[in-house]
Amino acid sequence: MILPSLFSVSKLTKVILSNSSPSLEIDTSSLEKKFTGLQRKLHPDFFHNKSRLEHEYATNNSSLLNSAYQTLKDPLLRVLYYLTKKGVIIGEEDSTFTDPELLMEILESREAVEEAGLDDLHKIKEKNDVSLKNAFKEVQEADQKNDLVAAKQAAIKLQYLAKLAEEIYDRLPVGR
Numbered sequence: 768m769i770l771p772s773l774f775s776v777s778k779l780t781k782v783i784l785s786n787s788s789p790s791l792e793i794d795t796s797s798l799e800k801k802f803t804g805l806q807r808k809l810h811p812d813f814f815h816n817k818s819r820l821e822h823e824y825a826t827n828n829s830s831l832l833n834s835a836y837q838t839l840k841d842p843l844l845r846v847l848y849y850l851t852k853k854g855v856i857i858g859e860e861d862s863t864f865t866d867p868e869l870l871m872e873i874l875e876s877r878e879a880v881e882e883a884g885l886d887d888l889h890k891i892k893e894k895n896d897v898s899l900k901n902a903f904k905e906v907q908e909a910d911q912k913n914d915l916v917a918a919k920q921a922a923i924k925l926q927y928l929a930k931l932a933e934e935i936y937d938r939l940p941v942g943r
Contacts, residue, residue: 802836843929
């Protein structure tokens, strides 16, 4: 039996997207189809009659594949991964945003989320969804200009907006 190779985000990007370099733009439906196909081959349940070593190998590879898939599927994680590959690390010390207007907007939005009824919560979510898409575009545009400083700032903005999206999601009732 030939054991499948270990998966990292880089390898998964290459296998799934037929692309050896990371990219911000990904066809998520293609990503999901190829992930599902690979997961069928690597799932530990298919290795239950194999040796302990082969079963452990499948378990580890399946876990790595899942991690890589989650990174590529989520726009924020993909941006952070992509920037890391370009040498831009966003750590906790970078979490302070220098745009006072945006900071004020986020603080006001968080307060509005806490106080909002269901209808208002959906309106806040719609507005934040647009802001998330715009922040992602800002990262892309900065990357196209090879302006890693601007890309980093846009990624930090994206992080704030993603956190706000989580807070909104947590407040929405089941079924969203």
